[in-house]
Amino acid sequence: AQSVAQPEDQVNVAEGNPLTVKCTYSVSGNPYLFWYVQYPNRGLQFLLKYITGDNLVKGSYGFEAEFNKSQTSFHLKKPSALVSDSALYFCAVREGNFNKFYFGSGTKLNVKP
């Protein structure tokens, strides 16, 4: 069965510092991995994806994620956090050839000025 784990309910970081939001996954077959962000009272916005190719993928708003097959991880990173990055972040995995997604429980990112 496919699953995603986000071990941290909340991450606190100071503005200007680098941030990391962790995600580990469990899939059968090749993983299709995604990060989404959700602002209050809004739907989810797509940030980036890993399908194949380079392990470091770049996405929207300066975010990037590193795919690590041996550690089954797909951590979201940003070199310099902004207060406006404060939101709820979800990692997701797509089940093989099926258009069925499994989402992590979400990590609330707080960026303090």
Place this chain on the structure above:
Amino acid sequence: KAGVTQTPRYLIKTRGQQVTLSCSPISGHRSVSWYQQTPGQGLQFLFEYFSETQRNKGNFPGRFSGRQFSNSRSEMNVSTLELGDSALYLCASSHEGRSSYEQYFGPGTRLTVT
């Protein structure tokens, strides 16, 4: 391109009633998925429709149903509402092919059951 739209945005219903939510996908997207988001359970997959056929289904009771029309618009119905059905219901559409895979979400319908 216009994004995914969902109507209504907010809804208040009473236990035992039924409700229908609507979703219009991004133009050209033929896959529509529905999710239930609650603070306790997070995001849970309800079902996915493609070309008017239910292609995938999550673990929800039969009270939750959906359909898709020939223009790819989708509706979701919940019958005999329970208090636990209070949630944000999200619709997402995606374009099949060209290695796109990602889903694009609407703003959601906030359903409150009293």
